[in-house]
Amino acid sequence: MASQRKTDLVLGSVRKLLRVGATPNVLNLLQKRHPVDIAEILRALNDHERRAAFEALAVQDPRLAMQALAEVGVDLGAALLATRSPADIVRLVQELPPDDAAALIDAMPVESADQVRDLMRGQGSAAVGDLLDHQEGTAGRIMNPKVFALPEEATAGEAVSALQQAGGVEMVFYLYVVDDRRHLVGVVSLRRLLLVPPETSLKRIMTADVISAGVDEDQEEVARNVSSYHLLAIPVVDDENKLVGSITVDDVIDVMKDVTTEEFQKLGGLEALDEPYISTPFGTLVKKRARWLVVLFLGELLTATAMGYFEKEIAKAVVLALFVPLVISSGGNSGSQAASLMIRALAVGEVTLRDWWRIMRREVLSGLALGTILGSVGFVRVTLWQEMFGTYGANWFLVALTVLFALVGVVTWGTIAGSMLPFVMKRLGADPATSSAPFVATLVDVTGLVIYFTVAAVILRGTLL
Amino acid sequence: MASQRKTDLVLGSVRKLLRVGATPNVLNLLQKRHPVDIAEILRALNDHERRAAFEALAVQDPRLAMQALAEVGVDLGAALLATRSPADIVRLVQELPPDDAAALIDAMPVESADQVRDLMRGQGSAAVGDLLDHQEGTAGRIMNPKVFALPEEATAGEAVSALQQAGGVEMVFYLYVVDDRRHLVGVVSLRRLLLVPPETSLKRIMTADVISAGVDEDQEEVARNVSSYHLLAIPVVDDENKLVGSITVDDVIDVMKDVTTEEFQKLGGLEALDEPYISTPFGTLVKKRARWLVVLFLGELLTATAMGYFEKEIAKAVVLALFVPLVISSGGNSGSQAASLMIRALAVGEVTLRDWWRIMRREVLSGLALGTILGSVGFVRVTLWQEMFGTYGANWFLVALTVLFALVGVVTWGTIAGSMLPFVMKRLGADPATSSAPFVATLVDVTGLVIYFTVAAVILRGTLL
Numbered sequence: 001m002a003s004q005r006k007t008d009l010v011l012g013s014v015r016k017l018l019r020v021g022a023t024p025n026v027l028n029l030l031q032k033r034h035p036v037d038i039a040e041i042l043r044a045l046n047d048h049e050r051r052a053a054f055e056a057l058a059v060q061d062p063r064l065a066m067q068a069l070a071e072v073g074v075d076l077g078a079a080l081l082a083t084r085s086p087a088d089i090v091r092l093v094q095e096l097p098p099d100d101a102a103a104l105i106d107a108m109p110v111e112s113a114d115q116v117r118d119l120m121r122g123q124g125s126a127a128v129g130d131l132l133d134h135q136e137g138t139a140g141r142i143m144n145p146k147v148f149a150l151p152e153e154a155t156a157g158e159a160v161s162a163l164q165q166a167g168g169v170e171m172v173f174y175l176y177v178v179d180d181r182r183h184l185v186g187v188v189s190l191r192r193l194l195l196v197p198p199e200t201s202l203k204r205i206m207t208a209d210v211i212s213a214g215v216d217e218d219q220e221e222v223a224r225n226v227s228s229y230h231l232l233a234i235p236v237v238d239d240e241n242k243l244v245g246s247i248t249v250d251d252v253i254d255v256m257k258d259v260t261t262e263e264f265q266k267l268g269g270l271e272a273l274d275e276p277y278i279s280t281p282f283g284t285l286v287k288k289r290a291r292w293l294v295v296l297f298l299g300e301l302l303t304a305t306a307m308g309y310f311e312k313e314i315a316k317a318v319v320l321a322l323f324v325p326l327v328i329s330s331g332g333n334s335g336s337q338a339a340s341l342m343i344r345a346l347a348v349g350e351v352t353l354r355d356w357w358r359i360m361r362r363e364v365l366s367g368l369a370l371g372t373i374l375g376s377v378g379f380v381r382v383t384l385w386q387e388m389f390g391t392y393g394a395n396w397f398l399v400a401l402t403v404l405f406a407l408v409g410v411v412t413w414g415t416i417a418g419s420m421l422p423f424v425m426k427r428l429g430a431d432p433a434t435s436s437a438p439f440v441a442t443l444v445d446v447t448g449l450v451i452y453f454t455v456a457a458v459i460l461r462g463t464l465l
Numbered sequence: 466m467a468s469q470r471k472t473d474l475v476l477g478s479v480r481k482l483l484r485v486g487a488t489p490n491v492l493n494l495l496q497k498r499h500p501v502d503i504a505e506i507l508r509a510l511n512d513h514e515r516r517a518a519f520e521a522l523a524v525q526d527p528r529l530a531m532q533a534l535a536e537v538g539v540d541l542g543a544a545l546l547a548t549r550s551p552a553d554i555v556r557l558v559q560e561l562p563p564d565d566a567a568a569l570i571d572a573m574p575v576e577s578a579d580q581v582r583d584l585m586r587g588q589g590s591a592a593v594g595d596l597l598d599h600q601e602g603t604a605g606r607i608m609n610p611k612v613f614a615l616p617e618e619a620t621a622g623e624a625v626s627a628l629q630q631a632g633g634v635e636m637v638f639y640l641y642v643v644d645d646r647r648h649l650v651g652v653v654s655l656r657r658l659l660l661v662p663p664e665t666s667l668k669r670i671m672t673a674d675v676i677s678a679g680v681d682e683d684q685e686e687v688a689r690n691v692s693s694y695h696l697l698a699i700p701v702v703d704d705e706n707k708l709v710g711s712i713t714v715d716d717v718i719d720v721m722k723d724v725t726t727e728e729f730q731k732l733g734g735l736e737a738l739d740e741p742y743i744s745t746p747f748g749t750l751v752k753k754r755a756r757w758l759v760v761l762f763l764g765e766l767l768t769a770t771a772m773g774y775f776e777k778e779i780a781k782a783v784v785l786a787l788f789v790p791l792v793i794s795s796g797g798n799s800g801s802q803a804a805s806l807m808i809r810a811l812a813v814g815e816v817t818l819r820d821w822w823r824i825m826r827r828e829v830l831s832g833l834a835l836g837t838i839l840g841s842v843g844f845v846r847v848t849l850w851q852e853m854f855g856t857y858g859a860n861w862f863l864v865a866l867t868v869l870f871a872l873v874g875v876v877t878w879g880t881i882a883g884s885m886l887p888f889v890m891k892r893l894g895a896d897p898a899t900s901s902a903p904f905v906a907t908l909v910d911v912t913g914l915v916i917y918f919t920v921a922a923v924i925l926r927g928t929l930l
Binding site: 034297325 | 906
């Protein structure tokens with residue numbers, strides 16, 4: 001992208017100009033750019049430079065300054081605003097669509113946020129305040145309450161001139177049609193408006209079967225619908241089907257990104273961070289990681305118990321201990337593969353709870369195949385080392401067999417456990433992504449030890465044991 | 466969503482009607498629905514029912530039938546088409562935007578796909594054929610070559626009437642402006658067209674700094690740009706900046722979903738599947754999983770070597786073997802957490818390669834904190850069991866200390882390895898997501914054993930060892 005290369009070039013110049021205090025030149029450089037590019041530059045600057053650049057821009061072109069601020073990310077954005085007076089903040093955030101404004105105010109320190117909200121309500125800027133009444137994670141919280149709607153009796157021509165006078169409405173692609181009590185009754189695309197004679201009534205050209213979102217609906221559900229119906233925006237209605245706002249596809253993309261981030265973190269075996277890694281305070285970061293890590297550790301302590309149970313066998317045949325990490329981690333790895341496959345297949349709706357039995361049969365076969373492959377490699381390894389170094393003594397063949405069969409058993413079990421755990425999680429109402437690689441590995445470690453030592457007991461009885 | 470509940474209800478009726486052969490009634494039920502909902506019903510039917518329902522729809526309303534087919538997913542869609550004659554397929558796929566048509570043809574068996582392509586080229590439907598000349602994963606492959614463009618001299622009024630006559634162009638929001646050699650010189654939003662007097666020339670109202678995608682650009686890069694600049698569509702240009710197509714936001718969302726799926730699979734420690742799990746043949750599924758699993762296994766074999774190296778110590782103090790799984794898996798778990806955090810932070814651009822040192826310092830501290838927490842829990846566990854069951858004999862305190870310090874060391878090392886591996890991968894030009902939980906765990910297992918036995922050697926020398 002030409003545009004991004006230019007951003008890199010301009011960053012150096014901005015830095016130099018800020019250092020010598022050449023504010024007008026900085027303005028000159030920034031004002032020609034897209035808010036997204038300005039935000040990229042702001043992010044790359046240090047705190048001091050960033051504040052100077054933003055101040056300069058806010059004086060000259062408050063709208064552009066705020067558009068860039070909205071792109072910087074809410075945490076950094078709120079920090080840039082926080083030192084200003086509440087009245088000043090109110091003036092500036094009104095340059096933004098209410099959903100972006102609400103997100104910014106939300107990210108400010110509680111006290112100033114409250115002051116700003118009170119002031120906005122007092123000034124009749126109820127839109128932002130109303131948004132904040134909705135719960136985080138719902139459609140109501142991310143919608144834009146300024147939505148363009150007209151009555152059914154209006155004509156296409158009237159709609160076009162209303163649109164021309166509107167202004168300030170974020171990205172319009174659809175015109176919503178409401179009855180006299182603001183119930184949502186239809187939708188007309190902007191393009192369709194252009195294609196009909198001006199005197200056509202909206203009622204005649206609207207699509208009556210509107211796909212909408214409830215104001216309390218989960219934002220992930222909203223994102224799924226916008227994406228599967230290929231919408232550019234979705235109207236938001238209250239529980240009486242009255243139009244209260246709309247959500248545009250760019251906000252939906254942001255929701256999708258956040259969801260993916262959360263799933264990644266869960267998949268890695270930690271609680272989802274609410275903020276970006278970089279801006280998460282150290283204490284929070286450790287707490288979010290420690291909680292799951294301790295739970296997993298407590299589970300993993302059972303391996304010490306299981307190993308203790310086989311202590312006599314290990315004492316008799318120390319060679320058994322040598323393969324413990326190999327065997328249990330192979331189970332964990334195959335389980336982690338199966339779990340990731342299932343978590344994603346469930347997330348995109350490719351498989352559902354009903355499919356569990358079909359998956360189970362397939363995964364048992366996969367597990368047996370994978371176990372046989374790994375078991376054979378293990379068998380060859382023991383044989384080779386025996387031939388070359390005589391590592392495993394007279395009973396090496398039985399040791400090799402133990403490794404082979406233990407791997408078949410543990411890998412098969414790991415695959416079954418890994419593939420079924422996401423289904424169990426979903427059935428219990430939890431997020432399937434909670435069945436993370438570490439969780440599956442811990443589960444498989446304990447049972448894997450039991451499988452391994454049981455196989456060993458059967459094969460080595462009378463010789464090593 | 467009201468619309469989806471209705472879909473579930475209608476599915477039963479469709480099934481019943483198909484069974485008694487009441488095709489007109491099936492048509493009646495389906496024709497009123499959104500293509501996405503019809504696709505959902507088609508997916509839920511069995512092969513036989515699906516074919517019957519699609520045939521009925523294709524005869525009556527080929528456009529709707531094909532729109533639904535495009536939503537069913539390319540594999541199932543191609544299967545539904547494959548039994549028809551090439552001429553018939555050509556007729557039907559022409560109901561679709563070229564990018565969807567190309568994807569469907571791509572998914573058909575090679576022979577019929579070639580016949581269809583030849584036929585289309587012969588009939589002058591070059592658009593689809595041209596798409597297929599571009600490499601998979603590039604902008605050129607997912608773009609729609611039917612793009613709406615006008616010369617700079619055209620007026621807003623002319624643009625509106627051109628738009629009214631266009632038709633067949635997928636979702637228009639932007640009008641692209643080209644010079645007389647079709648170089649892309651500007652863009653005008655549909656809304657802006659409405660706001661100016663009809664005689665205004667496009668040149669006066671267009672934005673000249675157009676964000677565009679190169680035809681050979683990676684589709685992920687395109688998706689990133691569309692999402693960060695909040696675009697609804699992005700024009701695609703060839704290497705002379707000539708306009709050759711455009712990509713709409715809904716296609717970008719599909720790319721984002723596919724990318725997420727791939728990352729999930731890599732994160733789970735397997736090669737990305739090219740098709741959905743369910744439609745991946747068993748052999749391919751096993752192969753894609755086995756390859757990484759064998760690589761990891763070969764790495765994990767080093768644990769057997771490492772354990773062999775400490776065989777004498779284990780024989781002297783079997784108690785050491787008991788904590789091996791606990792210690793190494795704690796390292797793996799903390800490493801997996803750190804890796805997922807970094808992989809995602811790198812993917813969304815929140816951190817870059819340049820930040821590695823800052824992250825490293827932070828993660829060393831996190832690792833020490835987490836290691837101390839787990840180590841303390843481990844210490845308490847050994848102490849408790851000793852008090853209650855006398856499990857660990859006279860030297861229990863030294864064993865407890867060994868577990869404590871080994872955990873601090875291994876967890877810190879796991880955290881460092883896990884957080885830095887994604888940076889190393891990125892530096893080497895590989896996908897950071899390759900540093901999957903299983904990969905990190907394997908890496909940490911071997912070194913974890915060395916750390917554990919070294920700590921043990923220091924603390925237990927002269928007593929147990």
